[in-house]
Amino acid sequence: MNLRRLIAIVVKELRQLRRDKLTFAMIVGIPTMQLLLFGYAINLDIRHLSAAVLDQAQTAHSREVIAQLGQTGVMDFTYRLDAPQQIDALLRAGKISAALVIPPDFERRVAVHDAPPLQIIVDGSDQVVQQAARQLAGLPLPQLLDPASATAVANVEIVNFYNPERRAPVNTVPGLIGVILTMTMVLFTAMAIVRERERGNLEFLIATPVSPTELTLGKVLPFIAIGLIQVTVVLALGVAIFHVPINGSLVDVYGAALVFIIASLSLGVFLSTLAKTQFQAMQLAFFTFLPQILLSGFMFPFAGMPWPAQWLAEIFPMTHFVRLIRGIMLRAATLAELWPELAALAAFCVVVLTIAIARTRKRLD
């Protein structure tokens, strides 16, 4: 390893990057766009579902229940119906996501407790709507009828420790750092290395004393800095726009990001040894990107996945990063407390990078 050569490769890489307007725009553009997209669009707090109500009882109590449910803000009762058949038509046309049905014998059911007094029909094709309905079903009826008795009836009180207002961006933004870094770091490195091969530069380079390690390191080092810039962009926007708290230490946040960036770069380097063209590199990057997002616990709860999926997810760097970053930013955990996740990331880097460098030969065949 020759330091002069390594620096020369880094400098060359930075100069090329400066002239590559598209990549340059993506470095800041992707994090910003993704943050706004995920921050605003992915909101698991259901509000204002379009709904219909079929009140077959027409009593004072039934009207009170409708008013109470309407006040929760979950459903907007935009349709008042007279016949059950109408529900079916509206659901199928997608005009409503849910319908509240109050049976004719509502008063008797409330009094005798022999059957559920209320029915909510939901559009089962949307998982999120089902969840919202389940939440509503959990509301105790006496509370609906008599708000004064509410505290006495609640069986289990859920105390939300780290996100008391249950705002979705608080949960998504930390994980989003992982999504953005996975996407850009893996893609950029894989493409940067393959580009050298595709454009014929590599044939010149391998006829010189450059070593594979120098070449790989020199290409990867600038991207570490770029990754940290992206982390800064997401954090700044996350705090400014979505008021995401950084409860833990900022140093720990950057520490975790740094290790994760290196892991993603290692993966990119490895992919570059498999791809012959930049297009193939891009396809391979997306191939690894999707399972990481789906299984990491960023989108779907990790605990709900079957064990083979969990097992697979444990290999992915993003799974560990999501745990690290949520721990640090939301629970104010320290890196020392989360050492198993760090160790898993480090192991990933060592294994993948070793394979990648071993696969990089200074020959054309």
Added chain:
Amino acid sequence: MPHADSTNAIVARGLTRRFGNVVAVDSLDLTVERAQVYGFLGPNGSGKSTTIRMLCGLLLPSAGKIEVLGYQIPQQAEALKRRIGYMTQKFSLYEDLTVIENLEFVAAVHELDRARAKARVSELIERYRLTGLRNQLAGTLSGGEKQRLALAGAVLHGPELLLLDEPTSAVDPQSRREFWDSLFALVAAGTTILVSTHFMDEAERCHRLAILDHGRLVADGSPRELMDALPGQVLLVESADLRRARERLEQFDGIDASAQIGAHLRVLVRERADARERVATYLREGGIEAKVENAAPNLEDVFVSVTRGKHDEHAEQAA
């Protein structure tokens, strides 16, 4: 330091490279003396690039022994790479770096310290007339300018051996002539140059020449030797009706090739004895009025003669 052969820069024996079932290079024997321009002449796909890549250790040979500047290749390829310059067929420096940035990078790759790198880069920029272009992106240079930059990059660390793979394929004739002048300047300073080409005029300028066809060495020697050793006779045929003359000659057994060059036909007759008389008689018998004269062979005649025979052989093998 490896045991250095003082007279030969490259010695290869039985050099073979297969890609699957295709034999790209077929048991090539090669000896290149130091401080010479050695040419590889051959059509596309004749194995020129593959051979050059094997000689600098970029491709593993399927069989054969290679010694370059005293190093055993491929085993000692890394050590060799410090002492050779390699210019690829396609421009392989960075199009999105400027002329000076490219050369600074090459200097650092070869571990020249900053002061030496600076001096050497300025020297080469001047020598290869890149002064006005130093801050221009390499991608925006013309073919000839790119080639001068590539040559500067290949010789920057003062290599003893320069391997050039079709360096002039994208360059105008004026630039080509200048390029060859630079090559002879390097040879005068003691550099050995191996250059592949498919231009006859370039091949003619080499000290020695190897003609490759289908991965095989079909002839080698100095251009003069090769021309003298041509077994056939070259004739120039002048006639009022060249088309008919040519059609008639197609029927004549014993003609390797005929080509129209301006107002006459250049004909290569396989047997030298009485060639002129035989052809003249044959044309007269066909009722064609023609003037037939002997001509001195050139390299193209040699090339056609040595590759033609092989093609027939291949055709027979295939049949």
